[in-house]
Structures are given as structure tokens and as C-alpha cells.
Amino acid sequence: xxxxQANGLRELGTRIFHAQGAPKKKAxxxxxxxxxxNLTGHDSHGVQYYVTYSDRIREGFIDVKAEPRTEKETPTxxxxxxRWAFGQIxxxxxxxxxxxxxxxxxxxxxxxxxxxxxxxxGYYNTWAASQGMIGMMFVNVGNPNVAGYxxxxxxxxxxPVSVSTPTGRETPFxxxxxxxxxxxxxxxxxxxxxxxxxxGWVRDKYGRVTEDPNVMWDGGWLLxxxxxxxxxxxxxxxxxGAALTGSRLGLEESRRPPSPNGVFIVAVNPExxxxxxxxxxxxxxxxxxxxxxQPEAGKTVLVPGEPEAISKEKRLREGIPIPEDTWAAIVKxxxxxxxxxxxxxxx
Amino acid sequence: xxxxQANGLRELGTRIFHAQGAPKKKAxxxxxxxxxxNLTGHDSHGVQYYVTYSDRIREGFIDVKAEPRTEKETPTxxxxxxRWAFGQIxxxxxxxxxxxxxxxxxxxxxxxxxxxxxxxxGYYNTWAASQGMIGMMFVNVGNPNVAGYxxxxxxxxxxPVSVSTPTGRETPFxxxxxxxxxxxxxxxxxxxxxxxxxxGWVRDKYGRVTEDPNVMWDGGWLLxxxxxxxxxxxxxxxxxGAALTGSRLGLEESRRPPSPNGVFIVAVNPExxxxxxxxxxxxxxxxxxxxxxQPEAGKTVLVPGEPEAISKEKRLREGIPIPEDTWAAIVKxxxxxxxxxxxxxxx
Numbered sequence: 001x002x003x004x005q006a007n008g009l010r011e012l013g014t015r016i017f018h019a020q021g022a023p024k025k026k027a028x029x030x031x032x033x034x035x036x037x038n039l040t041g042h043d044s045h046g047v048q049y050y051v052t053y054s055d056r057i058r059e060g061f062i063d064v065k066a067e068p069r070t071e072k073e074t075p076t077x078x079x080x081x082x083r084w085a086f087g088q089i090x091x092x093x094x095x096x097x098x099x100x101x102x103x104x105x106x107x108x109x110x111x112x113x114x115x116x117x118x119x120x121x122g123y124y125n126t127w128a129a130s131q132g133m134i135g136m137m138f139v140n141v142g143n144p145n146v147a148g149y150x151x152x153x154x155x156x157x158x159x160p161v162s163v164s165t166p167t168g169r170e171t172p173f174x175x176x177x178x179x180x181x182x183x184x185x186x187x188x189x190x191x192x193x194x195x196x197x198x199x200g201w202v203r204d205k206y207g208r209v210t211e212d213p214n215v216m217w218d219g220g221w222l223l224x225x226x227x228x229x230x231x232x233x234x235x236x237x238x239x240x241g242a243a244l245t246g247s248r249l250g251l252e253e254s255r256r257p258p259s260p261n262g263v264f265i266v267a268v269n270p271e272x273x274x275x276x277x278x279x280x281x282x283x284x285x286x287x288x289x290x291x292x293x294q295p296e297a298g299k300t301v302l303v304p305g306e307p308e309a310i311s312k313e314k315r316l317r318e319g320i321p322i323p324e325d326t327w328a329a330i331v332k333x334x335x336x337x338x339x340x341x342x343x344x345x346x347x
Numbered sequence: 348x349x350x351x352q353a354n355g356l357r358e359l360g361t362r363i364f365h366a367q368g369a370p371k372k373k374a375x376x377x378x379x380x381x382x383x384x385n386l387t388g389h390d391s392h393g394v395q396y397y398v399t400y401s402d403r404i405r406e407g408f409i410d411v412k413a414e415p416r417t418e419k420e421t422p423t424x425x426x427x428x429x430r431w432a433f434g435q436i437x438x439x440x441x442x443x444x445x446x447x448x449x450x451x452x453x454x455x456x457x458x459x460x461x462x463x464x465x466x467x468x469g470y471y472n473t474w475a476a477s478q479g480m481i482g483m484m485f486v487n488v489g490n491p492n493v494a495g496y497x498x499x500x501x502x503x504x505x506x507p508v509s510v511s512t513p514t515g516r517e518t519p520f521x522x523x524x525x526x527x528x529x530x531x532x533x534x535x536x537x538x539x540x541x542x543x544x545x546x547g548w549v550r551d552k553y554g555r556v557t558e559d560p561n562v563m564w565d566g567g568w569l570l571x572x573x574x575x576x577x578x579x580x581x582x583x584x585x586x587x588g589a590a591l592t593g594s595r596l597g598l599e600e601s602r603r604p605p606s607p608n609g610v611f612i613v614a615v616n617p618e619x620x621x622x623x624x625x626x627x628x629x630x631x632x633x634x635x636x637x638x639x640x641q642p643e644a645g646k647t648v649l650v651p652g653e654p655e656a657i658s659k660e661k662r663l664r665e666g667i668p669i670p671e672d673t674w675a676a677i678v679k680x681x682x683x684x685x686x687x688x689x690x691x692x693x694x
Contacts (some may be wrong), residue, residue, distance in 0.1 A: 076423055077453045077619035105614070106424045108455040111620050134587070136613075146639065150646035153638065163583045165590075173586060175579030207643070226573025232522030232651045236510045241482070243512075243629040244620045250633060265453070266483075266613055272424035273458050273591045282590040286597060290495065290502065290582070296554070299497035304579045307449060347625070 002327040003319040008344040009035045014332075015085075016050050019056050019337040022064035026089055030346040033088045036119045037319045041311030044185020045120040047322065048192075051230055051329045053086070053117075060286040062116050062258035068093045076105040077223035079110040079245065087118035087261050094265055099131050102267035111245035112263040117141075120309065122176035123163035124265075129172035129211050132276045134341045137162045140262035141240030142248035146180040147220040152207050152292055154221045156250055157259075158184050159237035164305070166270075168280030174305030180222040187213045187222070192323040238266035319347075349674040350666040355691040356382045356394055359681075364433075366684040367404050368626040369411035373436055380435045383527035384467045385667045388658030391532020395668065397540075398676045400433070400464075408604035409433055409463050415440045419449050422621035423452040423496040427459040434465035434608050441612055442471040446478050449614035457593035459610040464488075469655065471612075472511035477521035479623045480614045484509045487588030487609035489595035493527040493569040496578035499554050501568045503597055503604075505531050506584030511652070514634050515627030521652030526581040534560045534569070539670040581670075592632065666694075 013031025018024050030053070038044035054064045066085035070078050078097045082090035094112045101108035118124075121137045128135030141157025148155040159176035165173045178184070181201055190197045196211040204210050205219030216222070222333075223231040242249045248261025270279035287303050296300045302310075327341075334341040360378025365371050377400070384392035403409045412433035417425050425444045429437035441459045448455035468484045475482030488504025495502040505525035512520045525531070528548055537544045543558040551557050551567075552566030563569070571577040589596045594609025617626035634650050642648045649657075669677075674688075681688040 072619070073463045074453045074619055079620050083393075105452070106421045107454055107456040109615050109619065134591070148640070148648070150642050150648050152641045155640055163579075163586075163587050173582065175583055177576050177579065202547070218609055225576050226649070228525050229572050230576070232510075232524065233632075235520065235651060236522055238633060239510075239512050239630055240615075243633055244481070244615075244617060244626055246625075247623045249629060250636060266615070268456050268591075269588075270591060272419070272456065273426050274593045278593075279591055282596060283586055286582075286585060288592055289597060290498075293495070293502055294499045295497050296499045301495070301497050304575070304582060 002322045002324065003343040004047075004327075005319050005324050005347055006035050006039055007084045008346050009320065012339070012341060013047060013050050013234055015339050016054065016333065016337060018065065018277050019312075019339060020064060022055060026064065028088060029092065030086045030088045032121050033123045034159045035320075036123055038322075039312045039315050040070060040120070040122065041184075041315075042120055042122075042183075042254035042308070043189050045182045046320075047330065048188070048326045049117070049119070051333050054333055056116065056257060068112070070097070076101050076108045080110065082115035084116060084257065087116035087172045091118035091124050091263055092127075094263055095128055095135065095267075098135070098265045098267035099128050099133050100270045102133055102310055106269045110265045113245045113247040115261040116257055116261055117259040118185035118261045118263060120176065121160050121162035121172050122164065123313055123337075124177065125162045126172050126174055128194070128267055129164040129166045129174075132166055134165045135163070136266040136268070138167040138237045138240040140247055140250075142242065142250075142252075142260035142262065143251060143258060143342075146224060146234065148234060149224060149228045155237070156224075156234045156238060158242070161233055161237060163180070165283055166276070166280050168284040169287065171305050171309040173283060173287065173303065174308060176304075177225075179224060179237060180227045181230075182222070184216070185223065187216050189323070191216075207241070213303065222312050228261045235328045240285050245278040265285070284292070348442075349669045349671065349692070351662060351669050351674075351691040352666050352694055353382050353383040353386055353392075356385070356667065359677075359686070359688060359691040360394060360397050362686050363401065363586075363680065364404075364411065364682060365661070366686060367401060367411060369433070369514060373411065373433060376439065377433045377435045379464050380470045382667075383446070383470055385669075386659040386662050387465055387467070387469065387655035388662075389469075389530075390536050391530045393667075394677065395535070395673045396464070396466070398680050400650045401679055403463065416461070417444070423448050423455045425457045427457065429459050429460055429462035431463060431604065434463035437462045438465035438471050438608075441610055442482065442614075444473055445482070445612045445614035446475050447554070449480055452489050453616045453619035457612045457614075462594070462596040462603060462608040462610055465608045465610060467523065468507050468509035469511065469521050470522065472509045473519050473521055473652075475614055476511040476513045476521075479513055479615060481512045482510070484607055484615040485584045485587040485611045487584050487594055487597075489589070489597075489599075489607040489609065490605060491597060492531055492563065493571060493581065494550070494573045495581060496571060503581045503585060505569070505572075506581045506588070508580055508584060508653045512630055513623070513627050515631040516634065518652050518656040519631065520634065520650065521655060523651075526570075526571060526584060528572045528576050528577075531563070531569065534563050537671070538564075539672045563635045613616050
């Protein structure tokens with residue numbers, strides 16, 4: 001395991017994408033969201049994408065200069081064509097649009113299509129919460145590798161969902177997860193670390209139970225979380241993220257680009273209800289109460305969003321652990337681009 | 348098991364609530380929603396509430412004549428004071444308001460507080476879908492009987508969530524479930540039928556594993572579904588349904604009324620995105636595709652909403668099975684009100 005530093009990793013990522021033609025501001029934003037993935041403990045959504053996205057840039061899937069464009073708009077809604085820009089650029093534009101519209105119109109809904117991989121939903125939703133809004137995201141991932149309930153084989157993408165709200169505290173409430181039992185990236189991380197995975201995570205291409213993460217690269221599939229309940233949310237992300245926005249549906253072949261995302265956002269302004277101040281007071285009180293409840297023996301009660309805040313505080317202090325394989329791939333990429341990866345390791 | 352008929356049960360329910368002072372139209376609507384619970388196979392949300400609601404009317408919790416009142420309003424939002432009317436009356440008013448506002452404003456959010464038990468969320472959401480809208484509901488149940496993730500003891504209500512969309516077919520997509528591993532009503536049904544329940548459903552008051560549904564009436568609790576993922580949704584229903592609307596929060600003592608609901612609704616108009624026609628075509632295509640996927644050995648692939656449609660078709664044809672204990676309680680209630688329960692059994 002290598003220990004890298006957040007600032008250096010951000011700078012390195014900015015240089016990596018800039019060296020491939022991305023304007024500095026876009027490059028910096030994409031790097032920032034990926035480093036935030038590592039900081040918050042979601043290594044599945046971290047800097048290994050420096051390499052993946054660079055592959056996609058080279059293969060023509062990510063247009064590093066593209067600007068998303070609003071194709072259809074009302075005072076409370078927008079439908080955004082991502083034009084195959086970095087997914088992060090499109091997702092942030094969509095969330096900014098939703099928050100601005102909800103500020104005036106009290107509630108807003110924004111969809112986006114032609115999006116590359118947008119990374120961790122929590123990034124955009126916690127930003128909405130920092131603006132005093134409630135953010136909701138439903139994202140279709142057009143790269144089926146998850147079974148549905150009672151389904152044999154790959155049916156859906158990891159189709160994540162997320163809700164974030166202000167709490168009047170530094171740490172917002174943040175629900176943010178794949179509707180698969182784990183994010184695909186977590187299987188990638190286990191593979192990179194040469195670790196076994198729990199038996200409930202994946203099936204091999206014959207539907208057999210296994211602890212081997214490698215089966216996911218040989219026709220295997222992830223299981224949905226929570227049986228038919230998780231399956232319901234899988235389909236909601238498919239319906240809102242894809243059917244409603246015009247993104248690739250589960251049934252449509254799309255090997256190019258490798259991971260198209262269809263994004264659907266709702267932003268709600270608490271001022272239309274009890275008001276932001278009262279909402280923050282009430283949400284904060286709820287959080288305090290939950291944190292004070294008795295834990296099961298040997299467990300700790302954490303509120304959604306807290307694990308991310310705890311990890312971020314620790315990793316800003318102690319650095320970000322990067323698996324050897326991931327680091328080697330970044331070093332190789334830097335070699336090709338004539339960049340010094342060492343800046344990511346300096347304190 | 349008694350076999351009753353939907354029409355007769357509706358007529359009986361109307362008479363039961365009307366005999367207790369409810370205007371005929373309100374009485375008929377509440378009965379209609381409860382019979383629809385049984386028809387769709389959700390006996391946990393069915394006509395046993397004829398008795399429960401009658402108790403609550405007698406105890407002064409349900410005001411049979413009350414009209415909900417909109418307290419705060421914008422072109423796209425409303426906050427509704429349910430004034431302790433039948434929860435169904437308030438929930439339907441809130442959904443009608445959301446759909447009407449989304450028709451004009453493309454997206455709408457409506458909250459409701461001072462609500463009695465609203466019954467099955469799917470009733471309101473499938474109505475929204477029948478109007479060409481996407482309906483989303485997050486409901487706080489102010490009657491804690493479910494643990495949270497890693498939490499020992501009762502923390503949250505069954506806090507259900509639901510999303511429904513049109514599909515261009517007779518059967519809409521319908522996700523509709525408690526964030527507990529099962530609805531509390533399903534434990535009640537097992538108790539009424541004197542059946543054991545799976546070990547993953549409840550814990551007794553000491554936190555011990557059990558198959559006995561009766562522990563829920565002796566300090567036991569339900570488990571959340573899907574570990575920390577279900578726990579996230581439990582809290583979303585608490586934050587949106589209660590903290591945002593001004594309803595009773597999890598932390599506030601409220602034995603009166605026994606089951607206050609806090610309701611939060613979002614309605615989205617597909618016309619602001621790909622358009623209703625295209626959305627229905629795409630959603631219908633998705634449904635066909637999913638139904639055609641290979642099932643696991645011995646399983647059937649059903650799309651959320653299909654089990655309800657299958658049950659309804661069968662029960663309209665064959666009648667609605669009612670457990671003896673439930674029927675005996677209804678017969679006793681009819682005796683007190685001077686009504687003939689026999690009308691529910693006639694073909």
C-alpha cells in the first residue's frame with residue numbers, strides 16, 4: 001500500500017487530464033471529485049479512475065473539452081445533453097441547475113443523458129445540502145453487471161441512489177449507495193488487493209456462489225441488495241435515470257462508451273415546508289437522538305454520512321492509502337504523459 | 348378463512364364509517380382504499396382496519412368529518428394540515444394537489460402533517476401514474492417498532508417508500524414497501540393466522556432471535572431491510588416525512604394518536620423530459636425486456652407492480668380471503684353499530 005496526500009493527488013489528477021487536452025478548470029474539478037471519493041472512504045470511486053478515464057479519453061469516449069448543453073427547460077426543470085463531456089462536469093451542471101431552480105421555484109427536477117461515468121453521487125448531493133437544499137439522485141449505469149431479483153444473469157447496472165439533507169451540522173445526512181449489494185468498484189478494489197469477497201456479493205457466469213472477485217471479469221454478476229426491495233430501486237434508477245431522460249435503457253446494446261450514466265435529480269427547498277432553520281434544527285435533533293440510541297453488542301451507531309466524514313478527517317491527517325496495483329497503473333500513465341507522479345506522495 | 352367479495356366489503360366499510368358520523372363520500376373512499384389493500388394482496392393494509400379505525404374514531408384520534416387544509420402554498424408546493432381527518436383523505440388530497448401542480452409546473456412537492464394512518468402508499472402512487480405522472484412518496488410512521496442498523500431496540504416506524512410510473516400498459520410500475528424487513532401488518536396477519544414467522548423478521552424485547560410474531564406485542568422490534576441500505580431509507584422517510592413537514596419526529600413521544608403519519612410526495616411530469624408518450628414506450632419496453640430475462644431455477648421474474656395486479660385479478664374473480672379472527676372482529680363491530688356484515692359475503 002502506498003500513502004498519498006489529498007492535495008498532491010488533486011494536483012496530479014489535474015495535470016493528468018490537462019495533459020490530455022482538458023481545460024485546467026475541468027481537469028481540476030474531475031480530480032477533486034475523485035480524490036473526494038478516496039477521502040470519504042469510497043476507494044471504489046477514487047483515483048484509479050485517473051487511468052480508466054484516460055483510457056476512455058484516448059478511445060474517444062470522453063470529450064475533454066465538451067460543455068453540457070440544456071436542451072429543454074422550464075422554470076423548474078431541465079433536460080441536459082451531456083455531450084459526452086466528463087460525467088462529473090455534466091452531473092455538477094445538472095445539480096447546480098436543480099439547486100438554482102429550487103431556490104426560486106421551491107422544487108426542481110433535472111435529467112441528463114449522454115453522460116460518461118459521473119463518479120460518486122454523494123459529491124453532488126452533499127454540495128446541494130451545503131446550499132440548504134435536499135438533494136435526491138437516481139442514476140442509471142448503462143453497463144449491466146447486476147442481476148435483478150429472481151433473475152439469472154446480468155440485468156442492470158449498479159444503478160445508485162442518493163439522498164442528502166442539511167442537518168445544521170458540519171456533516172450532512174447522506175444516503176448514497178449502489179442498488180447492487182456492493183458497488184462494482186468495491187469488487188475491483190478487492191481484486192486489486194488480491195482479497196476474497198463475501199459469498200453474498202457475486203455469482204460466477206454459471207450462477208454459482210463464489211468468493212473470487214475475478215469472476216466479475218469472466219461473465220459473473222453482482223447480486224441486488226435487499227432482495228425484491230433493492231430490485232425495486234434498481235428499476236427506479238432505470239426508469240428515472242434512463243427511460244425518462246432518454247439515456248441508454250437496460251435493453252439497448254452499448255459497448256461504447258463503456259459506462260454511460262443517465263442522471264435524474266430532484267432538489268427540494270425546505271423553505272416551502274417548515275423552513276430551512278426549522279428543518280435544520282429538527283434534522284439535527286433527529287441525528288443526535290439516533291446517535292444516542294443503544295447499539296447492538298459490539299456495534300456502533302452511525303448516521304448515514306458519518307462514516308464518510310470520519311474517513312475524510314482521518315485521511316486528510318494520515319494520507320490516502322492506494323493499492324500497489326492502482327499506484328503502478330497511475331505511475332505508468334504518468335510516464336506516458338511525461339508527468340512526475342511523486343507530487344502525490346509529498347506531505 | 349372466510350371468503351368475502353370486494354363490492355360487498357366496500358359497501359360494508361362505507362356503512363361502518365358512515366354509521367360513526369363520516370360523510371358517505373369520505374366513508375366510501377376509506378373503505379375503497381382498504382379493500383384495494385386486500386385485492387392487491389396486501390392483507391396487512393386491508394379491511395382489518397375497519398375495526399382499528401373504528402377504535403380510533405371512538406377514542407377521538409380520527410375526526411371523521413375533518414377536511415385537510417393547505418397551510419402554505421406555492422405554484423409547485425403545498426404543506427397540508429391533515430387536521431386528524433382519516434389519513435386516506437389527507438393523503439389523497441396531497442397527491443391530487445401534487446399531480447395538479449405538476450401538470451402545470453412539471454414537478455411538485457407536497458407535504459402533510461397531522462395525518463392518521465394513510466394505509467397503502469401504492470394506492471395514491473398508482474393513481475398518479477394513471478394520470479400520466481411519476482409519483483414518489485416517503486412516509487414517516489410515528490410509532491417506533493423497527494430497529495435501525497446496528498441499533499438495539501425500537502427506533503423508527505415502518506417508514507414506507509414508494510415510486511410508481513406509467514408504463515403504457517394496464518399495470519403501472521409500482522415499488523411500494525416498508526423499510527422494515529416486512530410491514531408490521533404482515534406480522535399482525537401471521538399472528539391472526541397463528542403462524543410462525545421467518546427468523547430474520549423480528550427480535551424479542553431482549554434482542555433475541557425468534558419465530559414468534561407475538562413478541563411484537565411485548566416490546567419486540569422489526570429489523571430494517573437490507574442492513575445499512577434500508578437504514579438509509581428509514582432515515583430519509585423520517586427526514587422528509589417528518590422533519591420537513593412538521594410531523595412528529597422519531598424522538599418525540601406520541602402515544603396519541605397511535606399511528607401518526609408524516610407524508611412527503613414528489614410528482615414529476617414526464618412532459619418536461621422525453622415526453623409522456625416516449626416515456627411510456629420506453630418504460631413499457633423495459634418492462635417487456637425484464638419479464639423476458641432468464642429466471643433463477645424455480646423462480647419467476649415479476650416486475651414491481653405485477654404481483655399486485657395478479658392478486659387483484661384473482662381476488663376479484665375468487666373473492667378475498669379473510670382470517671377468522673379478523674372477520675369475527677368485524678362481525679362484533681357490526682353488531683355494535685347495528686349493521687349486517689353478511690353483505691360482504693354475497694356474490
